[in-house]
Amino acid sequence: MLKSSGIAQKSDWEAKLPDVNRRKSGPYVVIECYQKIPCNPCEGACPNKAVTIGEDINTIPCVEYGRCNGCGICISRCPGLAIFVVDEGFCPGFGKILIPWEYLPLPTKGSVVAGVGRDGKELCPAEVVEVRIAKNQDRTAVIGLKVPLDFVNQVRGIKLGGEENGR
Amino acid sequence: MVETQLLVVGGGPAGLAAASAAASLGIEVLLADEGLKLGGQLVKQTHKFFGSREHHAGVRGIDIPNLLLENQDKVNIMSNTTIIGCYEDGVLTAVTGEDQYFKIKPQRVVFATGASEKFLSFPGNDLPGVYGAGAVQTLMNQYGVVPGKRVLMIGAGNIGIIVSYQLLQAGIHVAAVVEAAPNIGAYLVHASKLARAGVPILTRHTIVEAKGTDSVQSAVIAQLDEKWQVIPGTEKELEVDVVCLAVGLSPVLDLLSQIGCRRKYIPELGGDVPFRDKQLKTSIDWIYVAGDTAGVEEASAAMVEGRLAGAAAAAQLGADSTEAGKIIASCQASLDSLRRGPVGAKIRAGIAKLEGGCCKCLNHQA
Amino acid sequence: MSRISEHPILKFEDKPVINFTFEGRKLEGRQGDTIASALHANGIMVLSHSRRNKRPRGFFCAIGKCSSCLMTVNGKANVRTCVEPLVEGMEILRQPATGGELKW
Ligand SMILES: Cc1cc2nc3c(=O)[nH]c(=O)nc-3n(C[C@H](O)[C@H](O)[C@H](O)COP(=O)(O)OP(=O)(O)OC[C@H]3O[C@@H](n4cnc5c(N)ncnc54)[C@H](O)[C@@H]3O)c2cc1C
Ligand code: SF4
Ligand code: SF4
Ligand code: FES
Numbered sequence: 001m002l003k004s005s006g007i008a009q010k011s012d013w014e015a016k017l018p019d020v021n022r023r024k025s026g027p028y029v030v031i032e033c034y035q036k037i038p039c040n041p042c043e044g045a046c047p048n049k050a051v052t053i054g055e056d057i058n059t060i061p062c063v064e065y066g067r068c069n070g071c072g073i074c075i076s077r078c079p080g081l082a083i084f085v086v087d088e089g090f091c092p093g094f095g096k097i098l099i100p101w102e103y104l105p106l107p108t109k110g111s112v113v114a115g116v117g118r119d120g121k122e123l124c125p126a127e128v129v130e131v132r133i134a135k136n137q138d139r140t141a142v143i144g145l146k147v148p149l150d151f152v153n154q155v156r157g158i159k160l161g162g163e164e165n166g167r
Numbered sequence: 168m169v170e171t172q173l174l175v176v177g178g179g180p181a182g183l184a185a186a187s188a189a190a191s192l193g194i195e196v197l198l199a200d201e202g203l204k205l206g207g208q209l210v211k212q213t214h215k216f217f218g219s220r221e222h223h224a225g226v227r228g229i230d231i232p233n234l235l236l237e238n239q240d241k242v243n244i245m246s247n248t249t250i251i252g253c254y255e256d257g258v259l260t261a262v263t264g265e266d267q268y269f270k271i272k273p274q275r276v277v278f279a280t281g282a283s284e285k286f287l288s289f290p291g292n293d294l295p296g297v298y299g300a301g302a303v304q305t306l307m308n309q310y311g312v313v314p315g316k317r318v319l320m321i322g323a324g325n326i327g328i329i330v331s332y333q334l335l336q337a338g339i340h341v342a343a344v345v346e347a348a349p350n351i352g353a354y355l356v357h358a359s360k361l362a363r364a365g366v367p368i369l370t371r372h373t374i375v376e377a378k379g380t381d382s383v384q385s386a387v388i389a390q391l392d393e394k395w396q397v398i399p400g401t402e403k404e405l406e407v408d409v410v411c412l413a414v415g416l417s418p419v420l421d422l423l424s425q426i427g428c429r430r431k432y433i434p435e436l437g438g439d440v441p442f443r444d445k446q447l448k449t450s451i452d453w454i455y456v457a458g459d460t461a462g463v464e465e466a467s468a469a470m471v472e473g474r475l476a477g478a479a480a481a482a483q484l485g486a487d488s489t490e491a492g493k494i495i496a497s498c499q500a501s502l503d504s505l506r507r508g509p510v511g512a513k514i515r516a517g518i519a520k521l522e523g524g525c526c527k528c529l530n531h532q533a
Numbered sequence: 534m535s536r537i538s539e540h541p542i543l544k545f546e547d548k549p550v551i552n553f554t555f556e557g558r559k560l561e562g563r564q565g566d567t568i569a570s571a572l573h574a575n576g577i578m579v580l581s582h583s584r585r586n587k588r589p590r591g592f593f594c595a596i597g598k599c600s601s602c603l604m605t606v607n608g609k610a611n612v613r614t615c616v617e618p619l620v621e622g623m624e625i626l627r628q629p630a631t632g633g634e635l636k637w
Contacts, residue, residue, distance in 0.1 A: 002355060002359075003350040003351060003355065004349060004350055004351065004368075004370040004371075005351075005358075005362060005367075005368055005370070006328075006351055006355060006358030006359050006361060006362035006368045007359070007362045007363075008359060032356070032359065033356055034355055034356075035354060035355045035356070035509075035510075036508040036509050036510065037217065037354050037356075037508065037510055038217070038218060038219065038465075038467065038505045038506075038507075038508060038510065038511065039217040039218060039219075039224060039354075040219055040220055040224065041215075041220055041224050041225035043220075044220050044225075045225075055504075056504065056507055056508070057219050057504055057505065057507075057508075058507050058508025058509070058510070058511065059508075077215075077225050078215075078225075078356075079214060079215035079216055079217050079224065079225060079356075080217070080354065080356025080357060080359075080360070081356070081360050082356040082359065082360075102336060102541050102542065103335065103336055103364075103541055104336075104338070104539055104540070104541045106541075116363060116365070117363070118359065118362060118363050119362055119363065119365075120362060120363050120364055120365025120366070121365070138215070138226075138227065139227075139541060139542050140215070156363050157363040157364065201597070213542040213543060227542065229542075229543075265617075283594075283598060284594070293583070293588055293590070294588075294589065294591070295578035295579050295580070295589055295590065295591020295592075296578060296591060297591075297593070298591075298592070298593060298595075299593055299594050299595070301594065301595065301596060302592060302593060302594055302595035302596070302615075305595040305596065305615075306570060306573060306595060307537065308543060310565065310566060310567070310570035310574075311536050311537045311540075311543070311545035312535075312536055312537070312566075312570050312573050312574045313535050313536065313537055313574075314573075336540065336541055336542060337537050337540060338537065338538075338539075338540075380589075381578070381579050381589050382578045382579065382589065382591065
């Protein structure tokens with residue numbers, strides 16, 4: 001299914017989550033990179049050396065969750081925009097996710113947008129709680145979204161707003 | 168007549184790397200590129216590149232040429248200059264702009280002319296609005312012109328998927344991506360990016376027809392069965408004004424064919440490819456190839472191949488052989504490492520066919 | 534058709550206008566345009582017609598390789614409009630596919 005549609009299925013992404021204890025103990029990175037490709041920027045991006053690819057550049061990145069503090073620095077470094085950070089303890093009933101964003105408009109902090117799943121379908125409202133667009137992110141913004149706890153590992157994008165060119 | 172030790176034809180990642188490697192070994196280098204801006208494919212790529220950090224992965228394609236150009240002060244660069252002929256006496260003909268013709272006599276040549284797009288046959292494929300993926304990129308990313316309102320993308324390889332994403336970034340609607348094969352050819356991380364933007368990627372589908380009087384007004388797509396035949400009744404008409412073809416690349420071999428380099432048909436490498444040895448020398452002693460011209464691959468490999476060919480040509484021209492040898496060995500090792508994984512399997516198979524096949528049967532020149 | 538007004542990665546500043554004519558119509562392009570990109574930005578996609586069946590022809594490769602975009606510019610036939618820079622005052626005409634007065 002992933003190979004024929006580009007949409008990761010539950011069994012695919014569940015395998016990328018840390019164990020339940022780690023999930024409850026603070027924000028963690030989720031690297032949705034499922035295929036052996038010659039690529040390794042994520043490895044060099046993490047200041048805490050939590051991501052390893054190693055000698056063979058085709059290896060799938062491996063996360064040592066004990067080293068990951070959920071800072072989100074790696075998100076904008078991945079050319080595949082395949083890295084997310086999930087915080088299940090954000091506030092009661094809600095979690096926070098960090099997603100990469102390279103479209104216009106850039107959502108504004110405080111606005112409520114539609115959170116969409118891996119298939120682009122709307123799932124739930126998501127409040128924009130953070131917008132990072134530092135120079136070293138090189139035009140890949142990182143958006144922080146507050147979403148209902150049930151959706152922290154389902155929402156992976158937001159609905160494109162704004163005018164389309166050429167209309 | 169312009170004389171030089173080494174002529175590099177093409178200023179994409181492969182050509183830039185070849186020129187810089189040879190220049191660093193003290194060789195006099197002339198680099199000719201037909202574009203106004205150096206960088207080849209890179210100048211249209213707005214996305215962050217895949218590959219290895221050593222080869223600028225993570226940097227946007229548009230920003231890589233500047234990084235590659237940093238050490239180019241020793242290279243004599245001629246842009247807006249097309250090489251149009253290559254002859255047995257070692258003379259190449261060139262034209263700058265539309266009408267300034269001249270000859271070049273180099274001692275060695277590296278061809279790094281890249282690849283050209285394949286075409287697809289279907290009724291209506293000659294209508295305005297049926298564009299190559301490269302043309303859509305050129306129009307939108309270089310000239311800032313909207314190619315159309317709604318696009319149907321043909322091909323779910325890296326190019327089709329990446330150009331679809333670039334279309335979305337430019338605020339243009341992508342109706343669907345159709346792909347005849349059962350699986351997506353692009354890196355899945357790219358495909359997932361598109362999927363979560365709501366663009367359907369329809370594998371086992373093809374375009375049946377583009378319709379319109381003066382330009383594309385709609386396109387008919389349909390599902391394919393196991394034998395790649397259209398399943399009757401599955402036709403669907405999509406309202407689009409652009410059909411973008413991203414159905415593969417094949418090496419640009421016109422000049423190499425003119426001079427009579429041996430070549431072989433190897434589908435894994437994009438079609439007809441020049442025969443070359445482990446140091447990227449072709450069947451003609453003074454001609455080397457690098458990058459997509461030597462077999463369609465990607466930018467990291469193109470840069471490494473460029474360095475390798477540049478160093479090998481320099482060694483032949485009398486540069487310090489230990490220094491050149493070091494570069495050659497390290498490039499060969501990094502090519503092996505880039506091609507080690509499953510996506511490199513196709514390339515490995517292609518190269519094995521090429522290297523194993525240096526026999527009379529592929530000597531087209533006889 | 535139109536131009537991209539804003540883009541998350543690229544900057545397209547407002548560039549100076551270049552005036553030209555197409556089949557006698559006065560049109561505007563921008564500095565940095567090729568003839569074909571300026572025509573496209575003005576919604577003109579049909580650049581010529583095929584010789585025998587008079588099918589419309591637009592550009593295809595945009596890099597000067599396929600000959601699909603040949604037009605007559607300032608009286609000169611067979612100019613590859615996808616790579617030829619637009620210049621103030623250019624007179625651009627559609628031409629039969631071969632550009633000449635060939636009789637078949
Ligand atoms: C949409 C798209 C996305 C891509 N994404 C990635 C990616 O993420 N990561 C990655 O590693 N690779 C990527 N690639 C592939 C990568 O861009 C190419 O493999 C790489 O550019 C090949 O380099 P090259 O130097 O061989 O050829 P090119 O970059 O094609 O350069 C060839 C140059 O030669 C010039 N030339 C040709 N003929 C002549 C002549 N007769 N005289 C003078 N000059 C001539 C051309 O003008 C051009 O500048 C992508 C490609 C595309 C199309
Ligand atoms: S979120 Fe921060 S700590 Fe965790 S892997 Fe990414 S960069 Fe490293
Ligand atoms: S940088 Fe992104 S795409 Fe590349 S290996 Fe790491 S996670 Fe995968
Ligand atoms: S569009 Fe191909 S030569 Fe101009």
